[in-house]
Each structure stands twice: as structure tokens, then as C-alpha cells.
Amino acid sequence: MTAHDPRRFGPMTAPERETLDHWVDFYRQSLLLKIDGLGPDQLCRRSVPPSTMSPIGLVRHLTEVEAYWLREVLLDEEQPDLYCTVTSREGDFDDVDPATAGADVERYRAELVATRAAQASWTDLDGPVRGLRRGETVNLRWILSHLIEEYARHLGHLDLLREAIDGRTGY
DSSP states (O other), X not given: OOSOOOOOOOOSSOOHHHHHHHHHHHHHHHXXXXXXXXXXXXXXXXXXXXXXXXXXXXXXXXXHHHHIIIIIITTOOOOOOSSOOSSOTTHHHHTOOHHHHHHHHHHHHXXXXXXXXXXXXXXXXXXXXXXXXXXXXXXXXXXXXXXXXXHXXXXXHHHHHHHHHHOOOOO
16 A cells, blocks of 8 residues: 555635646546556456456556547647557457556556646636537536546546455545
């Protein structure tokens, strides 16, 4: 178990943008805390058959989610499909391998560097972003709210997976 929790539970009275940024980053940190200490085989363990969901599958999925929303939609920068492809539509969950689990975590960390920079570069919560979501205009407020929802849902999944793997709960 991680000895130190680096997350902050505030700001409790901040303006909207600071609050949204905080919760997105809080959940990013939570993901890394929840997988801390798992070995490659554990990261790939599918603990709730018949689901293909695994801790590393969630990491891979959220790597693609980050790139899609904060680089492709926000900035209209085309991103390559990392895991989900035409030949493997659910590759983020289906094609996990203990041999690449460590690299997958590092790819997530690298994506966070890029997406945090993209997020910081856009100051307007209200105006339309450069890209579209399925042909529709969205704004940064919607993107950040969606990321909070996406992370919260998947971190709940990860709580159950982690508990089934080694009994650890929390974070």
C-alpha cells in the first residue's frame, strides 16, 4: 500500500475552472494510486468474468480517453489509435499483456503530460473548442465534466478489481 497520499481534497470554495481542473487531476492521481504495487500479471487480471475489464485495461482506456478529449476534441489534433483499432474495437480491454503492462502505465503518464498542457492552454470554459464530438460542438466545461464522470465511473470499477486481486481497498 502507498504510504503517502499526494492528493488534495480541496479547493472547497474555488472558482469553477479551478474546481473542474482539480477534480480531473484528483482522479488521474487516484488511478495511479489504485494500481500502485500491482505486478504485470495482476495488472492484467480480469477479476470479474466474463468481463474483459482489468486494471491495465482501464489504464489503457483512460489513456485513449485523455488523448481523445483533450487533444483531438479540444485542440482538433488528430491522435493515433493506441489500443482500439478497426481490427480490435475493444483493444484497450481485450489486448492486454503482462509483457507490456509497465509500458502501458508509462504511456498513460506521458499522455497526462500532453493532456495537462492542452487543458492548461485553453482558458475559455464557455466557447466552442476547436474539434467536434460526433459532429457536435462542445465546450471545455462539458469536456472536463465528462472526464470527471468517466474517471469516477471507472475508478469504481477499479476498486472492485483491486479488491478481488489482493483485498486492498481505499484510495
